[in-house]
Amino acid sequence: MLDDDTAPVLGVSRSAGNRRWEWRDPRLAEADNRLVLKLAQQAAIPELLARILAARGVVLPQEAASFLDPRLRDAMPDPSCLQDMDRAAERLAQAVRNQEHVGLFGDYDVDGACGTALVCHTLREFGCTVKTHIPDRITEGYGPNTAALEKLVSEGATLLVCIDCGTAAIDILNGAADQTDIIVLDHHKPDGAALPNTITVNPNRLDCTSGLGDLCATAVAFLTMVATLRVLRREGWFTDGRTPPDLLKRLDLTALATICDVMPLTGLNRALVMQGLRVMSRGERLGLATLSSVAGVKDDASAMSCGFALGPRINAGGRIAKADLGLRLLLSDDVVEARALAEELDRVNRQRQTVESTILDVAMQQAEQQLEASHGVIFLHGESWHPGVVGIVAGRLKERFNRPALVGALTDGIIKGSGRSVPGIDLGTAIIAARQAGLLLTGGGHAMAAGFSLAAERADDFHAWLDERLADARALPPQEALRLDGIMTLRGASVEVAEQLSRLEPFGPGNPEPVLAVSNVRCVKSDRIGKDGNTLRVLLQGEDGGTRLKGLIFRAADKPFAALLEDRTMPLLHVAGTLRAETWQERKSLTFFISDAASA
Numbered sequence: 001m002l003d004d005d006t007a008p009v010l011g012v013s014r015s016a017g018n019r020r021w022e023w024r025d026p027r028l029a030e031a032d033n034r035l036v037l038k039l040a041q042q043a044a045i046p047e048l049l050a051r052i053l054a055a056r057g058v059v060l061p062q063e064a065a066s067f068l069d070p071r072l073r074d075a076m077p078d079p080s081c082l083q084d085m086d087r088a089a090e091r092l093a094q095a096v097r098n099q100e101h102v103g104l105f106g107d108y109d110v111d112g113a114c115g116t117a118l119v120c121h122t123l124r125e126f127g128c129t130v131k132t133h134i135p136d137r138i139t140e141g142y143g144p145n146t147a148a149l150e151k152l153v154s155e156g157a158t159l160l161v162c163i164d165c166g167t168a169a170i171d172i173l174n175g176a177a178d179q180t181d182i183i184v185l186d187h188h189k190p191d192g193a194a195l196p197n198t199i200t201v202n203p204n205r206l207d208c209t210s211g212l213g214d215l216c217a218t219a220v221a222f223l224t225m226v227a228t229l230r231v232l233r234r235e236g237w238f239t240d241g242r243t244p245p246d247l248l249k250r251l252d253l254t255a256l257a258t259i260c261d262v263m264p265l266t267g268l269n270r271a272l273v274m275q276g277l278r279v280m281s282r283g284e285r286l287g288l289a290t291l292s293s294v295a296g297v298k299d300d301a302s303a304m305s306c307g308f309a310l311g312p313r314i315n316a317g318g319r320i321a322k323a324d325l326g327l328r329l330l331l332s333d334d335v336v337e338a339r340a341l342a343e344e345l346d347r348v349n350r351q352r353q354t355v356e357s358t359i360l361d362v363a364m365q366q367a368e369q370q371l372e373a374s375h376g377v378i379f380l381h382g383e384s385w386h387p388g389v390v391g392i393v394a395g396r397l398k399e400r401f402n403r404p405a406l407v408g409a410l411t412d413g414i415i416k417g418s419g420r421s422v423p424g425i426d427l428g429t430a431i432i433a434a435r436q437a438g439l440l441l442t443g444g445g446h447a448m449a450a451g452f453s454l455a456a457e458r459a460d461d462f463h464a465w466l467d468e469r470l471a472d473a474r475a476l477p478p479q480e481a482l483r484l485d486g487i488m489t490l491r492g493a494s495v496e497v498a499e500q501l502s503r504l505e506p507f508g509p510g511n512p513e514p515v516l517a518v519s520n521v522r523c524v525k526s527d528r529i530g531k532d533g534n535t536l537r538v539l540l541q542g543e544d545g546g547t548r549l550k551g552l553i554f555r556a557a558d559k560p561f562a563a564l565l566e567d568r569t570m571p572l573l574h575v576a577g578t579l580r581a582e583t584w585q586e587r588k589s590l591t592f593f594i595s596d597a598a599s600a
Helices: 033-043 047-055 061-068 085-097 110-126 146-154 170-176 217-234 247-260 267-281 286-295 303-320 325-331 335-372 390-401 427-436 456-469 471-475 495-502
Strands: 021-023 101-106 129-133 159-163 181-185 199-201 378-382 405-411 414-420 442-446 449-455 482-484 486-488 516-529 535-542 548-553 573-584 587-599
Touching (some): 033 047, 033 061, 047 061, 085 181, 085 199, 085 217, 110 129, 110 159, 110 247, 110 325, 146 170, 170 181, 181 217, 217 267, 247 267, 247 303, 303 335, 335 390, 378 456, 390 414, 414 456, 427 442, 427 456, 495 573
Parallel strands (some): 159 181, 181 199, 548 587
Antiparallel strands (some): 405 414, 516 535, 516 573, 573 587
16 A cells, blocks of 8 residues: 555545545556666557556566466466375376266355366266265355265265365364265365365465465366376376366366456466456357356456356355256256256346345445444344345445455354455454354355354454454545556547557456546536446546547446536546447447546
């Protein structure tokens, strides 16, 4: 964060959206033009792109090339760098050689579904018999449970693989380890150094020195399949006319999970997602292609379509319906079945949105009251709240108030819920510490998201503990500062510039979409559009009275700065947002997606 005495961009210390405007990186304000021009010339890229890359620490031509066009073979690590990976690969290779029956237990979110689908597809292609189980969020809860594991074993499994869960299920997995071999492929932070008596591949286990802690579980599963394939090649398994599976075709699943689990899109993750989106755009996975059609995704696969269209629908089954709907869709090779599953997930997602909206209004009011009462962390729970949507509500509260937010559903004296955090405040570690301190019945997660359960009578103690443990949250501004990457003129805004910026995709944590500002403009036209009238369409005009730029604000009712753009007196404004080129009926147009506005 910049020092408080650093001048805000365009003098906006408090916008109409209650945000301070700052440079994303201090180097943007003091950019060395010679360095930028040199990078632009040597890397053969536009100056704007060079300036943004330089501010993100990419200053050498070879670094720019690898960032703009990352190659998986350059970023790919040796899977053996992960602790227990060689043991996992050897045991899976043994299962392939013996054509064993393998049971897969996956989490009920997108990462769990994608990781389970990836391992299932690959092992079946190797010739193994595979059964899967995704737990019901309400009746089974998170993580492995004895009844489900025993059922997989009773159905013939001689090897169990837990995906996106298992690291914290020490007692349950230790009990099952007497019946069969178990492999855990996970990324959640462990509760100290103790692990189940299993083969555990988790880059976040304390003794793993891989440096790959930002991988999601599906990426861990992908590396595990790569390692398994390597073992089988070394043993000559494919010399008898057997065809090795094309693991690169599985990268669509890795990309979807990495995006939806909000992993940083840098380094290896960036290469995995770039390649995975290319695979997804080919439409070879029937389930994803069908879901894209049902969700109205018309363009090539992107981080945005994964995060806002596909991911929520796959997640919806695990939240408020049948937990395995998403996995079944990802595994489907039947056109009729895939269509039926995609339409059901779309319907369930609409139902999820309705359930969520009934909670959100009340949660917003209660959160405001807690902040007025000087709480640094938001912690809410309700008896009628659906446990499948509390994580989404927590995310909305986090976005609205720029505070860690935890939301739970109260049933039979037990609060079960999820939390979401803000950058710089590690919620997962705090939740684990709370469990170790005896405040929670269960709890775990990673820096930005966590799950928990506790007795209702401990709610006040837990909230007080969170306020003390995460005391830095009190110093956060009411809204996170808006980080700007540049200032442009209306004349400088063009389809060509937007296409240059798109070369920085995929956007997400670690590589946010560039935010640009236009200064001294007026909104000469505004109208509400969409079914619910909650999208604001505007027309910005410069002081010269000529150049104009179309802008959009989604969920305008939640954006306090929208009123400034609808002001009929047309005041002079500074407006910030993201510039995108869109194609409609083979024609390209330019749209400015507005993030904030301030009086000039």
